[in-house]
Amino acid sequence: xxxxxxxxxxxxxLAAKGREMAFRELLSRYERPVFSLVYRxxxxxxxxxxxxxxxxxxxxNAIDSYKPRFKFSSWIFKIANNHTIDHLRKRKLxxxxxxxxxxxxxxxxxxxxxxxxxxxxxxxxxYVEARELGGQIEEAIGMLRPEYRTAVLLRHVEGYTYDxxxxxxxxxxxxxxxxxHRARGELKGLLAEVS
Amino acid sequence: MxxxxxxxxxxxxxxxxxxxxxLTPREEALVREHLSACPDCRGELEAWSLLFSExxxxxxxxxxxxxxxxxxxxVTVRRPLRERLVGWLGAKEGKAPLSGHLPAEGLQDxxxxxLSGRQSAGAAGHVAACGVCRSELKGWERLFGSVAxxxxxxxxxxxxxxxxxxxxxxxxxxxxxxxxxxxxxxxxRGFLPRTRRxxxxxxxVASAPTITMSALLFLVFSHPLLTVGNFTTYVSWKASxxxxxxxxxxxxxxxxxxxxxRAYSLLxxxxxxxxxxxxxxxxxxxxxAIALWVLxxxxxxxxxxxxxxxxxxxx
Numbered sequence: 001x002x003x004x005x006x007x008x009x010x011x012x013x014l015a016a017k018g019r020e021m022a023f024r025e026l027l028s029r030y031e032r033p034v035f036s037l038v039y040r041x042x043x044x045x046x047x048x049x050x051x052x053x054x055x056x057x058x059x060x061n062a063i064d065s066y067k068p069r070f071k072f073s074s075w076i077f078k079i080a081n082n083h084t085i086d087h088l089r090k091r092k093l094x095x096x097x098x099x100x101x102x103x104x105x106x107x108x109x110x111x112x113x114x115x116x117x118x119x120x121x122x123x124x125x126x127y128v129e130a131r132e133l134g135g136q137i138e139e140a141i142g143m144l145r146p147e148y149r150t151a152v153l154l155r156h157v158e159g160y161t162y163d164x165x166x167x168x169x170x171x172x173x174x175x176x177x178x179x180x181h182r183a184r185g186e187l188k189g190l191l192a193e194v195s
Numbered sequence: 196m197x198x199x200x201x202x203x204x205x206x207x208x209x210x211x212x213x214x215x216x217x218l219t220p221r222e223e224a225l226v227r228e229h230l231s232a233c234p235d236c237r238g239e240l241e242a243w244s245l246l247f248s249e250x251x252x253x254x255x256x257x258x259x260x261x262x263x264x265x266x267x268x269x270v271t272v273r274r275p276l277r278e279r280l281v282g283w284l285g286a287k288e289g290k291a292p293l294s295g296h297l298p299a300e301g302l303q304d305x306x307x308x309x310l311s312g313r314q315s316a317g318a319a320g321h322v323a324a325c326g327v328c329r330s331e332l333k334g335w336e337r338l339f340g341s342v343a344x345x346x347x348x349x350x351x352x353x354x355x356x357x358x359x360x361x362x363x364x365x366x367x368x369x370x371x372x373x374x375x376x377x378x379x380x381x382x383x384r385g386f387l388p389r390t391r392r393x394x395x396x397x398x399x400v401a402s403a404p405t406i407t408m409s410a411l412l413f414l415v416f417s418h419p420l421l422t423v424g425n426f427t428t429y430v431s432w433k434a435s436x437x438x439x440x441x442x443x444x445x446x447x448x449x450x451x452x453x454x455x456x457r458a459y460s461l462l463x464x465x466x467x468x469x470x471x472x473x474x475x476x477x478x479x480x481x482x483x484a485i486a487l488w489v490l491x492x493x494x495x496x497x498x499x500x501x502x503x504x505x506x507x508x509x510x
Contacts, residue, residue: 015364016365017365017367017373018364018365018366018367019364019367020359020364023359023362023364024355024359027355027358027359028355031349031350031354031355031358032347032348032349032350033347035347035348035349035350035354036346036347036348039348045351048350049350049351049354052350052354053350053354053357053358056358056362057358057361057362060358060362061361061362061363063365064365137341137342137345138345141342141345152342153342153345155307156339156342156343156345157342157343157345157347159343162307162309177300177304177309180303180307181299181300181303184303184335184338185299187338187342188334188335188338191338191341
């Protein structure tokens with residue numbers, strides 16, 4: 001049986017029946033998109049791998065609860081997004097710029113909120129992250145609220161419709177539209193400041 | 196005495212009104228008459244006049260280009276009732292921005308394909324005619340393109356193995372039974388009705404024998420001489436007689452069968468040679484073993500172990 005030719009729903013059905021290859025095929029299809037979303041949300045490669053790994057394990061161990069009337073991709077993204085948001089809320093992470101808080105009103109406030117790099121030698125992971133997430137657009141996305149970031153990435157990187165994003169984020173359609181409009185407005189403003 | 200309260204002089208308010216041309220003709224004439232006779236007030240007038248001149252020569256500052264658009268996009272005007280009704284029938288909003296430009300959210304929804312057909316056509320027409328909105332739309336297109344061009348990242352090597360190490364793969368159901376069951380269910384589904392009318396007809400047809408039999412039983416047992424016990428005894432007697440006659444006919448057919456007689460004769464001949472008996476037994480045992488092995492591989496062996504082996508050999 002060529003699992004690569006099967007649709008996601010059929011693979012999920014086979015996985016629920018105990019076919020390990022079906023699990024592996026689903027994993028190979030969605031590990032990059034899910035990891036990319038989580039990585040851009042937490043901006044820490046090691047942490048993103050742990051969170052994405054945990055999201056897949058939860059999803060696969062609850063494969064029986066997947067309902068075929070929904071898209072499998074929406075289901076797995078929902079689990080990953082919820083898991084990441086829960087983690088961010090627990091850690092109370094904030095989007096901090098290395099150059100100081102974007103909300104600073106004076107140069108003194110900016111200096112106080114500026115991150116101090118204690119070592120001139122970057123750890124390998126930090127070097128990779130700086131290289132991968134160091135572009136203007138990536139930095140601008142990193143300065144958005146987590147909910148705005150998720151909406152923008154799902155819409156423009158993963159290509160989901162408004163309805164699918166509402167299903168993934170478990171939000172009303174109007175809220176998703178509002179998030180997207182505000183996120184794009186903020187991105188436009190941030191990129192205009194840089195240019 | 197302070198100048199402001201000295202009734203011999205003009206107060207600053209009166210001088211400013213004089214410079215602003217805010218006095219009546221009679222008041223202005225009185226002020227001019229006083230100024231011609233009062234050097235102090237003339238000096239005060241000159242000072243105020245100098246200030247007015249400096250204020251008037253301040254340069255006009257230019258706000259950010261987006262300021263006016265942002266303000267105008269958020270200011271709405273109520274169109275006449277007739278226009279609003281026409282707009283409500285054909286569009287989402289009954290209000291139009293004061294400036295006549297599309298709001299940022301509208302341009303984004305237009306790019307996202309989230310507008311209805313009519314709204315999208317209206318937006319396209321406006322953009323084609325409005326250079327400001329066309330420029331704004333291009334800006335949004337560039338932003339959308341920049342975000343869409345972001346690539347996907349790959350996790351570190353071994354990610355899949357770490358995930359699968361903690362996934363509980365359910366015990367698989369034997370494939371043969373699953374496939375057979377699925378085929379039977381699929382075949383049976385073909386006979387199921389698909390409409391309410393079909394279900395009504397099927398229900399009527401299925402219940403007809405039950406109703407008929409019930410009616411017959413009622414008619415039969417409504418006879419005073421026929422009871423359930425008598426009927427049961429009669430049926431069992433008849434069934435026993437039928438089974439007995441069938442069994443005896445079968446037994447006679449078997450015993451008197453020519454084929455069976457020939458087979459028996461053959462076995463009698465073969466049994467006279469021990470070698471032939473041994474070979475026959477060996478062949479029979481071998482065929483039995485092959486049959487059992489085929490049965491085991493297709494019914495009892497777990498398919499995942501076979502597929503995993505195949506998968507490992509592919510990788």
